[in-house]
Amino acid sequence: MNWIGLYTMFRREVERTMRVVIQTLVAPVVSAALYLFIFGTVIGAKIDDFAGVPYITFVFPGVLMLSIINASFASASSALYFMRFTRGLEEILIAPFSYFEMLLGFVGSAVTRALMVAFLILAVGMVFGAVSLVNPLGFVFYVAAIASIFAMLGIIVALWAEGFEQLQALNTFVITPLTYLGGIFYSITMLPPLAAQITVLNPFFYFADGIRSSMIGYSEANTMIGLVVIVGLVLVLALTVTHLFKIGWKIRS
Amino acid sequence: MLEIKNLTKVYGTGKTQKLAVDGINLTVERGAFYGLLGPNGAGKSTTIHCITGIAQPTSGQILVDGVDVVTDYKSARTKVGLSPQEFNVDIFATPAQLMNYMGGYYSIPAAERKVRIEELIKRFDLEQHRNVKFQKLSGGLKRRAMLGRALVHTPDLLILDEPTAGVDVEQRRDLWAYLKELNEAGKTIILTSHYLEEIQYLCRDIAIINHGKIVAEGTKEEFMKDGKSIEERYLEITRADDKKNSV
Numbered sequence: 001m002n003w004i005g006l007y008t009m010f011r012r013e014v015e016r017t018m019r020v021v022i023q024t025l026v027a028p029v030v031s032a033a034l035y036l037f038i039f040g041t042v043i044g045a046k047i048d049d050f051a052g053v054p055y056i057t058f059v060f061p062g063v064l065m066l067s068i069i070n071a072s073f074a075s076a077s078s079a080l081y082f083m084r085f086t087r088g089l090e091e092i093l094i095a096p097f098s099y100f101e102m103l104l105g106f107v108g109s110a111v112t113r114a115l116m117v118a119f120l121i122l123a124v125g126m127v128f129g130a131v132s133l134v135n136p137l138g139f140v141f142y143v144a145a146i147a148s149i150f151a152m153l154g155i156i157v158a159l160w161a162e163g164f165e166q167l168q169a170l171n172t173f174v175i176t177p178l179t180y181l182g183g184i185f186y187s188i189t190m191l192p193p194l195a196a197q198i199t200v201l202n203p204f205f206y207f208a209d210g211i212r213s214s215m216i217g218y219s220e221a222n223t224m225i226g227l228v229v230i231v232g233l234v235l236v237l238a239l240t241v242t243h244l245f246k247i248g249w250k251i252r253s
Numbered sequence: 254m255l256e257i258k259n260l261t262k263v264y265g266t267g268k269t270q271k272l273a274v275d276g277i278n279l280t281v282e283r284g285a286f287y288g289l290l291g292p293n294g295a296g297k298s299t300t301i302h303c304i305t306g307i308a309q310p311t312s313g314q315i316l317v318d319g320v321d322v323v324t325d326y327k328s329a330r331t332k333v334g335l336s337p338q339e340f341n342v343d344i345f346a347t348p349a350q351l352m353n354y355m356g357g358y359y360s361i362p363a364a365e366r367k368v369r370i371e372e373l374i375k376r377f378d379l380e381q382h383r384n385v386k387f388q389k390l391s392g393g394l395k396r397r398a399m400l401g402r403a404l405v406h407t408p409d410l411l412i413l414d415e416p417t418a419g420v421d422v423e424q425r426r427d428l429w430a431y432l433k434e435l436n437e438a439g440k441t442i443i444l445t446s447h448y449l450e451e452i453q454y455l456c457r458d459i460a461i462i463n464h465g466k467i468v469a470e471g472t473k474e475e476f477m478k479d480g481k482s483i484e485e486r487y488l489e490i491t492r493a494d495d496k497k498n499s500v
Contacts, residue, residue: 002327002358002360003360004357004360004361004362004363005357005358005359005360007357008353008354008357008358009358011357012354015350019345082343083343086341086342086343086344087339087341088341088342088343089341090307090337090341091341091342091354091355091358092358093305093306093307094305094306094307094330094333094335095330095355095358095359096326096327096328096330096331096358096359096360097327097358098327248309252306252307252308252309253264253302253307253308253309
């Protein structure tokens with residue numbers, strides 16, 4: 001395993017993140033702080049405790065998940081697309097990385113940035129008194145798995161995209177709607193029966209529920225189904241991306 | 254050192270299909286200084302891309318030191334350094350960062366990398382520019398940074414695709430001296446260039462690619478045997494081949 005090479009890829013992404021710190025770290029923290037202020041402090045003050053916790057504590061895991069998804073997807077998609085655009089990717093192609101190491105390098109880099117964002121948002125959440133953590137190991141698992149899923153989706157989009165517009169398409173038309181409809185700001189019990197039945201078909205519901213259950217100990221989804229969905233997506237996407245690197249789809253002429 | 258056996262590379266599919274390299278066979282001995290000549294689009298860069306892993310051969314085999322670049326690509330890539338024709342870099346990175354990243358990708362430990370980068374920065378006279386973003390460098394400085402990046406992992410085979418394009422005369426001469434020095438120290442070098450006096454000055458063996466095929470191969474002396482310069486011989490060979498292809 002090319003450990004030094006992988007570490008170099010992670011460190012390079014951290015340096016890239018710090019180079020555009022307003023876009024990569026400040027913006028998500030400001031967005032999260034606004035969500036917490038509006039949904040937690042302003043609206044949340046008018047809402048009774050939910051699932052035994054204040055509303056702000058109930059919504060915080062969803063706000064955190066939203067930021068993790070955005071950070072990992074944006075990191076992987078923009079880094080790889082930019083490298084394709086400038087042909088800087090050739091540095092990776094000529095280096096002694098296996099296809100699986102390329103996967104680990106890109107995903108690990110994106111997860112690194114997502115974790116940087118997550119730590120900052122946890123700090124903001126603490127300021128708002130919104131952070132609770134009943135299962136730290138479960139929390140780490142869900143955060144890492146969800147960040148990995150969206151990093152791999154970001155890689156696929158970066159390989160597929162032929163322009164910046166396409167790079168944004170999946171985020172705008174799939175990720176954002178499914179995230180908001182996945183119960184990050186509300187409980188499934190608040191929905192009409194048909195909407196609740198549709199929601200359980202949304203994988204984002206299991207992502208939000210997993211993080212929420214590890215933070216506040218309240219779950220509305222079948223944990224086993226959630227684990228199968230999450231682990232299954234990680235495996236399928238990892239195999240897909242490794243295969244795409246192996247055949248050199250859109251990166252090796 | 255390098256064996257290319259019946260290499261074919263086809264780009265695209267169906268009506269957009271283009272045969273870029275057509276059954277090339279080439280052997281470059283260890284310690285050679287080998288010139289690869291040809292007009293634009295003849296197949297030089299495609300061949301180089303197939304050797305380095307930027308492109309996938311359609312058929313044929315490439316061995317670097319006996320190691321197959323497709324089936325044992327990880328091992329093969331440690332043996333090759335590339336300074337490509339186009340600036341395939343993160344334009345916001347500095348020369349020192351580019352060398353450091355590349356050294357890291359090649360698994361060179363940080364302490365060893367640091368020493369190596371200092372040597373290269375000094376050798377290519379980049380001290381004043383080591384922390385300047387690549388996009389702010391002049392053409393000559395960019396070329397030197399690319400060479401430093403190609404050499405950071407001390408490859409056995411160094412491939413230089415138009416390494417002196419945009420470099421002024423003085424710096425070009427300095428670079429020639431360095432390449433000679435490297436070759437005399439045992440490094441195998443493959444050079445492509447449109448400056449044929451560069452090929453004549455540096456290379457001992459030469460091949461000409463035209464329309465994806467090797468149309469001439471031999472020692473520099475063989476090319477120049479009638480008292481002709483490499484440039485005159487090159488034009489004679491490529492024009493004759495173009496004429497043959499147009500019939």
